[in-house]
Amino acid sequence: MSAQMNKRHPLAGKRMTGAEMIIQVLAQEGVDTIFGYTGGAILPTYDAIFRYNIEHEANKSEQMQLIVPANEQGAGFMAAGYARASGKVGVFMVTSGPAATNSVTPIRDSMADSVPVVLICGQVARSAIGSDAFQEAPVFNVMSPCAKHVFLVEEPEDLEATVRTAFGIARSGRPGPVVIDVPKDVQNWEGVFKGEGILRFRGYENRMKALAEARLLPEECAEFLNLLKKSERPLICAGGGVISGEAAVHLRQFSEKFQIPVVTTLMGIGSVDTTNELSLHMLGMHGTAYANYAVMDCDFLITIGARFDDRVAGKVQEFAPNARFLAHIDIDAAEIGKVKSVTWSHVGSAREALIDIMQEGKSFKKDFSKWIEHIRGLKKQHILNYDRESEKIQPYHVIECLNEITLGDAIICTGVGQHQMWAAQYFNFKNPRSLLTSGSMGTMGFGLPAAIGAQMAFPDRLVIDFDGDGSMRMNLGELETTTTYELPVKIIVLNNLGDGMVRQWQRLYFGKRFSGTDKSLRRKNFVKTAEADGFEYAVRLNDKAKLKETLQEFISFKGPAFLEVMIDPEADVYPMVGPGMGYQEMMTGDYIVSRTSEEGIFEKTSKPSESF
C-alpha cells in the first residue's frame, strides 16, 4: 500500500493537531498542489496549510500550492486533471455539507474513468453528526456508492494512518477516488504524530498482492500465441487501463513486434501514437470508419485495459462479429466476461502481461502483411473528411489547423459533446495522458478545471481546453481561477449556439424538435466574460480566412488566452453508430466514404435501442 518509510520521520513523536497531521502526511505522499475551497468545518486544516507554507518559506519547492476554484466541483476536476495528466494522486480539500455534495460529481467522474484522487472533506464535530447541524451532509452515505472507498474518521488516533491509506487505495489496483470525511473536532484534536503506519485491509491487501504477482505463465502465453498463430486478422483494442497502467511503451512495442494494428477507446487515446501507421484511432459510436470496419473485419480481438462500454460495443451480440477469438487483459477481475465472454483472459497489470507475451513470443513469426495492407486501404478509403468548401468555419478544420501548431504534443482537455468527439477524432496525440476527457460519466464542464489541474502538474507544457459553448457555461467561474493564478491555459470555445450533440440526436431521432438545446437567442458574450475575468487575450473569430493566423497568435500568447470560434451550427459528428446499434449500421455522413453505400449489402432497419 503506502510507501513505507525507511527512516524515522523527523517529526515522529511530536505532538500536533489532527489538521497538522493531515498536512504532514500529504507532504510525505509528495503532494505539491491542493485544489480546494475552505469553510467552517475545514478551517483548522486550511490554517495548517498556511502555517506549513510559512515554515517552508525558505524552500518554495517544499510548499504546497493552494488553488482556490469558484466552485468545489471545479476543485475536483482540477485534481482529476492533475492526476490524469501526471499519473500522480490529485488532492482536493473542501468543507462540509454543500461543499461535499458539490464534490460528488468529480468523485463519481473519477470513479467511472479510474482516476486516482483523494478528497478531504471537513465534517461537523462528531458530537453533532446526525443532528442536522449547520452545513451537515451525510458524506459517508452519499459518497459510498460513488467512490472507490470512503473513510469517516471517528477515532482521531486513526487519522494519520487513514490519510496514508487513502493514497494507497487510490493508486493501487484499478485506481479510483477515495474520500476522507474528517470531523472538525478530529482536526482540532492534539496527539502524537507517528510518521508511519497504515490501516490494514487484509482482503484488499491480499488481492493487491496477488495482482502484483499475477504474471502470465509460459503456457498461458503459449495459448495466446497459439490463437495469434491461428488468426489472420488480429486487432488490438486499447483502453484507459493501458495508460493508467503505464503500459503505453510496451503496447507500442507489442504492436510493432507482432505487426498488429491498434484501435483505442476514448480513454485509450494516446496509448499509441495516433500518427503511427498501425494506429486506427478511436473505435465506437463516433470512432473512425476505418477503426470500426477493422473491428468488423478482424478475426482476433485483443482487448487491453478496456471494458466493452456501450459507446464502444453498441449492440453487443454484433460487436466484432467475425472475431473467432477474443482475448481480454484487465486489472479488474470484474470486467472479464462482464459484457462479452472471451476466449482467453488474464487479470493483472497490462504492462507485465505484454512483457510476458513478448518474452515468450520472441521467436513467434506470422505474416500479417495482407491484413496490414487491408488496414492501409481502409484508412485511405474511409478517411475522416468534411465539407472543405463551406463558407462557415468547420470545427474539423479548426483542429487540423491546431494540429499543425501543436504537432500532437499538447495536453488537450475537453468538455462533453460534439467538440469532445471531434477532438478525439481529428487531433493527433503522440503521448499517453495527452487527452483529458470525461469519458464514462460524460460531465459537461470538465474541460476548463481539468486544464487548470493539468497546467499545475506541467507548468511548462502547452495545455489547451478545447471546449463547447454549453460545456463552457457549466464551469464558467473557473475562467477567473485561470487568470488569478496566471496559468497559461489556452481556452478555445467552439460556439455552435447550443448543445450540438443533443441537437444531432434531435435531428436524427426527434423530428428536429430542438427542445432546450437552441441557444442562438441567448445574450451571452463569452469574450466580454473572459475580459471581465482578466483575460488579456480574448477574441471572437468569425472569419474563416483568418483562422490560421488567429490560432497561431492565440497559441503563442504568453499567459491565459481565450478564443471563441463561431462554427457551423449544423456541423455534426460522423461517423456515428446509433445507440444500441451494430457497426454495420454506421452512418458516415456526406463526406466520409461508407462501405455500406459501396456494397449495399447491409440494410439499415434497426431503430435505436433503449440503451440511449
Added chain:
Amino acid sequence: MTDSSFQDPRSNNTQNTRTLSILVENRFGVLSRIAGLFSARGYNIESLTVAGSSDPGLSCITMVVRCEALLAQQILKQVNKLPNTVEAVDLTDTNCVERELVLVRVHAPEEKRTTLLTEAEIFRARVVTATPENYVFEVTGDSGKVEAFLDVVRPYGIDEMVRTGKVALHRALGAKTSGN
C-alpha cells in the same frame, strides 16, 4: 435426521435465489455499501443476516437474493473489489449447510393442542412459550423444512412470525467456489 428429507423445490435455483456469503471487516458502513450494490441495480435482498465470525475483526454476511446466477456473480465480483471485503462467494450450488430460525406464534385452542404438538414434533419444533390461546414455536432448519412446518401450522392460524434469514456454512474446507 437428514437435511435432504426436507428439500423443498423452492430452495433450489429454478426460482433464481442465490445464497451469498460475504466475509467483511467489522466496520461501520460496510453493510450499506454492499447492500447498495444490489439496490443500485434494482434488486431486492430477500434475507440478510450479519454477525461476528470466528475472527473477532470480521463479520459474516449471509444474503439471499433473487437474481440470475450470472448477475449474482457480477455483483459478487464488485463486492470483492471493496476494500472492506475479505471474501465473497456464491454458496448456492456448493456443498454447504443452510439453516434458518423461525419464531412463530400459532393459535392453539385447548382442543387442538395435542395434534399441534404431535405435528410440531415431526419438525422438531420446540414450544418456547405458551399462553391460554397460543403457542410460540421455535423451528430451525433449511428453508425447505421451515416452509413445510409453516404450511402445517398455517391452518391453525399464524398470529405473527419472525425469521432470522438464512445462514450458511461449507461442510468442508475447500468446498466452495469463489465469486472470482
